[in-house]
Amino acid sequence: MSTMGESLTGQQPAERGANAPSGHGGAATRRGLRRHRDLLALDDFERHARRRLPRMIHQYVAGAVETGSSMQASRTALDNLQLLPRMFRDVSDRNQSVELFGKRWNAPFGIGPIGGAAFVAYRGDAELARAAASERVPMILSASSLIRLEDIHAINPDAWFQAYLAGDQPRIDKLTDRVADAGFETLVVTGDTPMLGNREHNERSGFSMPIKITPKVVWQCAIAPRWTLGVVARTFALHGAPYFENTDAERGPPMMSKLKRNTARRDELAWKHVEAIRKRWKGNLVIKGIIAPEDARIARECGADGVLMSNHGGRQLDAAVSPFELLAETIALKGDMKVMIDSGFRRGTDVLKAYALGADFVFLGRPFIYAAVIGGAETVRHAVRVLQSEIDRDLALVGVRRLTDLSPDYLRRVAACAAPVSTGA
Ligand SMILES: Cc1cc2nc3c(=O)[nH]c(=O)nc-3n(C[C@H](O)[C@H](O)[C@H](O)COP(=O)(O)O)c2cc1C
Numbered sequence: 001m002s003t004m005g006e007s008l009t010g011q012q013p014a015e016r017g018a019n020a021p022s023g024h025g026g027a028a029t030r031r032g033l034r035r036h037r038d039l040l041a042l043d044d045f046e047r048h049a050r051r052r053l054p055r056m057i058h059q060y061v062a063g064a065v066e067t068g069s070s071m072q073a074s075r076t077a078l079d080n081l082q083l084l085p086r087m088f089r090d091v092s093d094r095n096q097s098v099e100l101f102g103k104r105w106n107a108p109f110g111i112g113p114i115g116g117a118a119f120v121a122y123r124g125d126a127e128l129a130r131a132a133a134s135e136r137v138p139m140i141l142s143a144s145s146l147i148r149l150e151d152i153h154a155i156n157p158d159a160w161f162q163a164y165l166a167g168d169q170p171r172i173d174k175l176t177d178r179v180a181d182a183g184f185e186t187l188v189v190t191g192d193t194p195m196l197g198n199r200e201h202n203e204r205s206g207f208s209m210p211i212k213i214t215p216k217v218v219w220q221c222a223i224a225p226r227w228t229l230g231v232v233a234r235t236f237a238l239h240g241a242p243y244f245e246n247t248d249a250e251r252g253p254p255m256m257s258k259l260k261r262n263t264a265r266r267d268e269l270a271w272k273h274v275e276a277i278r279k280r281w282k283g284n285l286v287i288k289g290i291i292a293p294e295d296a297r298i299a300r301e302c303g304a305d306g307v308l309m310s311n312h313g314g315r316q317l318d319a320a321v322s323p324f325e326l327l328a329e330t331i332a333l334k335g336d337m338k339v340m341i342d343s344g345f346r347r348g349t350d351v352l353k354a355y356a357l358g359a360d361f362v363f364l365g366r367p368f369i370y371a372a373v374i375g376g377a378e379t380v381r382h383a384v385r386v387l388q389s390e391i392d393r394d395l396a397l398v399g400v401r402r403l404t405d406l407s408p409d410y411l412r413r414v415a416a417c418a419a420p421v422s423t424g425a
Pocket of ligand 1: 313
């Protein structure tokens, strides 16, 4: 976890830069390395984070809506395609770096937006931003984050900002201007949230916003002191009450108050607003939450620079088609636009499969916030390296040096009764 030496004012001018160590000396680094011994694959991070979190917070992150079928579909779609390796190729000199929006990134994947990250892990957004900057991977700051977007930009000038918008153009314009003034170059507009998904898991575990202090919640907090003291008490002591800082141009309400965030009119958001944003926002515009190829086409016609195909990690519509299932079809009509994807990616081989179909980038959500829970930026960096190392090995084993050398020829559909995938060729 990061240093206690941060500003006590509630603002974070002293929030360290990207390359500053997270307050770890030699002994702490050794502790960090010990801590990482059992973190060999991204799925390991959840197991370790879960032990530190109250059940309701773990469920908030891990949960999926209703039957969980959207989350399951993401995995099934990835598992139904397998890689076809080729032999006797010189695969030395491998390189997984990727160019996207005029920047070269060290990995073909990035850290997706995670709302409330600083309530799950101490200074979660800042830790993710710091790790992303030092590993040179993109990180998307969530609209529902609890640290001011200006402060995250100071830590990581290459971070992107994600907005949840209401169909209210003056409000949209003011927020867009704030994001531009802060210096962000990439704006991500999430489209799959006209209403919040049916998150029964939150009701069952006792999670609500604001958190209601019930006996169940008190007990969960009592048996998870690393979270109660290490995240909640420490945040209040060093930074004051957390606020929804970035939903609008103005600061939103405190997270723990009965005052509700203004989520009104999100169900009025429409393509006309995306067109208007395109006219006003001079940076890269990415539309997140796309599943239907037809929506990607509309995004392209609105002037978007990219789409991030996603089912929100199975947290919005249940029984939705997996974005991966429609990746090739979407790529076939992308034109100059970048097609990125998330939801369910956990292994280097998953990333290779997306690139074989022609994806331009991959994002992951949950594994990185679990990493931040375990050991702040240092463990997030470890998570990035775990996936990078898998990708490097997988490139060699599949028989290519670059992700762009992959094509649908390296894939075979294996599930007996699955529909054939369109390769977009
Ligand atoms: C705890 C949590 C909070 C999230 N908050 C946001 C958010 O604020 N904005 C958004 O666009 N997506 C949000 N997402 C969705 C992620 O950005 C991403 O689409 C999803 O986690 C990808 O699936 P994965 O977790 O299986 O990698 C959230 C996901 C989780 C798990």
